[in-house]
Amino acid sequence: MRADGRRAGVSAGTIQRAFAGLKPNPRVLELDRFQPEGPGMTWEEYREKIVSATRVENGRRAFAESRRLLDAIETRFRVSPRVVAAIWGMETNYGTNTGGFGVIEALATLAYDGRRSAYFRSELLAALRVLDSGHISPGRMRGSWAGAMGQPQFMPSNFERLAVDFDGDGRRDIWDSRADALGSIAHYLSRHGWREGEPWGLEVLPPGPVERYDADNKRPLREWARLGFRRADGGPLPVSEVEMGLVQPNRSAGKVFLGGHNLRVIRRYNPPVNYGLAVGLLSDRVA
Numbered sequence: 001m002r003a004d005g006r007r008a009g010v011s012a013g014t015i016q017r018a019f020a021g022l023k024p025n026p027r028v029l030e031l032d033r034f035q036p037e038g039p040g041m042t043w044e045e046y047r048e049k050i051v052s053a054t055r056v057e058n059g060r061r062a063f064a065e066s067r068r069l070l071d072a073i074e075t076r077f078r079v080s081p082r083v084v085a086a087i088w089g090m091e092t093n094y095g096t097n098t099g100g101f102g103v104i105e106a107l108a109t110l111a112y113d114g115r116r117s118a119y120f121r122s123e124l125l126a127a128l129r130v131l132d133s134g135h136i137s138p139g140r141m142r143g144s145w146a147g148a149m150g151q152p153q154f155m156p157s158n159f160e161r162l163a164v165d166f167d168g169d170g171r172r173d174i175w176d177s178r179a180d181a182l183g184s185i186a187h188y189l190s191r192h193g194w195r196e197g198e199p200w201g202l203e204v205l206p207p208g209p210v211e212r213y214d215a216d217n218k219r220p221l222r223e224w225a226r227l228g229f230r231r232a233d234g235g236p237l238p239v240s241e242v243e244m245g246l247v248q249p250n251r252s253a254g255k256v257f258l259g260g261h262n263l264r265v266i267r268r269y270n271p272p273v274n275y276g277l278a279v280g281l282l283s284d285r286v287a
Contacts, residue, residue: 001108001121005128014132018104028101028109031145043249043274050278051285055089059286062094069179073166077186078196082287083262084185086279087269088151089286095151095181099144103127103156107147123147126156135163135171142175150174151181152188162188185269192268193261198242200266200280201259203232210246210256218243224258249274 005015041049063070063085070081085094092098107127110120127147131138143149147156152174154163163172166183174181206213207228219227221244225237237258247259250273257277267276 001111001124004121004125008125008129010125010128010132014128018128018131018138019108022105022108024109024112025101025105028106028145029113032110032113032115040251043252043255043277046274047249047278047281050090051281055093055282056285058094059085059089059282062089063286066178066182069182073179073183073186076166077183077190077194079186079189079194080200080262080283082283083189083200083266083279084182085286086283087185087189087266088182089282090270090275090279091153092151095178098150098153098175099142099148101143101145101147102138103141103143103147103149104131104138106143106145107156110146120147123156126160130156130159135159135173136175140175151178152185154184154188158188159184162191188269189265192265194265195261198260198262200262200283201244201247201257201277202237203255203257203281204237205230205232205234206256210248213246215246215248218245220244221258229258247273247277249277 002015002019006012063082066085070084073079073084074081088094104124104127107120107124111117111124127141130136131141141149144153148154149156149159154174159172159174163174163180163184164187165172165180167177167179172180172184174184204224221237221240221242224244225239229237231237242260244258244260247257247263249255249257263276263280266279267273
């Protein structure tokens with residue numbers, strides 16, 4: 001990896017500082033191999049845990065504290081500030097839990113392990129380039145056991161492509177700069193096709209069994225209303241031309257949503273459908 005780093009243009013000094021005293025971390029390997037027993041949480045359990053009253057309350061406070069910043073970010077990237085705040089809350093509890101693993105150590109351990117070596121070698125090289133560019137010091141470059149970094153939990157390759165210097169200090173600091181962290185989340189969503197002004201979706205009550213409807217068939221909201229769908233509280237759907245399709249959470253007791261293009265963009269950040277729906281619900285409640 002030292003030779004690969006030098007070939008990739010990383011300075012010898014950066015490589016020396018990054019790899020000094022490096023050893024495999026057995027806890028990283030343990031977490032990488034961990035597979036939950038059984039089917040896991042139901043959607044209802046997951047929603048109760050993730051979109052909890054505490055997370056909503058913390059989110060409202062963080063949203064209010066960051067309102068001017070989020071407005072500026074919306075002006076630049078044309079992305080919903082409430083969704084930016086919700087992803088921030090989902091990933092790191094509004095920046096309060098960014099992970100305690102050294103990113104270089106974690107990535108080197110996973111690259112050395114062999115199970116997904118090519119992927120983690122690539123991410124390790126990206127992390128070395130981030131260090132070499134002066135955005136963060138090796139000691140401060142901390143994140144998850146898989147190498148996801150900072151308040152947005154970007155992998156190093158995503159950092160290289162999508163992190164932004166929103167506060168204008170010359171560094172893309174997604175660890176300690178709230179402006180850079182939230183701006184980077186918005187840039188990620190923007191680059192993946194966010195449509196300004198469109199809702200992500202909403203929970204609905206179907207008029208009967210949803211199996212009769214083609215889940216891939218997108219219809220305007222007004223058409224879903226004509227078919228008898230209503231809001232989860234029983235109210236009418238918005239009269240809108242925004243196209244949405246049926247979305248059902250995994251392991252759910254019959255809950256049904258309509259999801260639009262922006263829900264698919266949220267799921268580019270993290271693919272599981274339950275994650276995307278939780279971000280959407282949290283975004284509605286924090287703002």
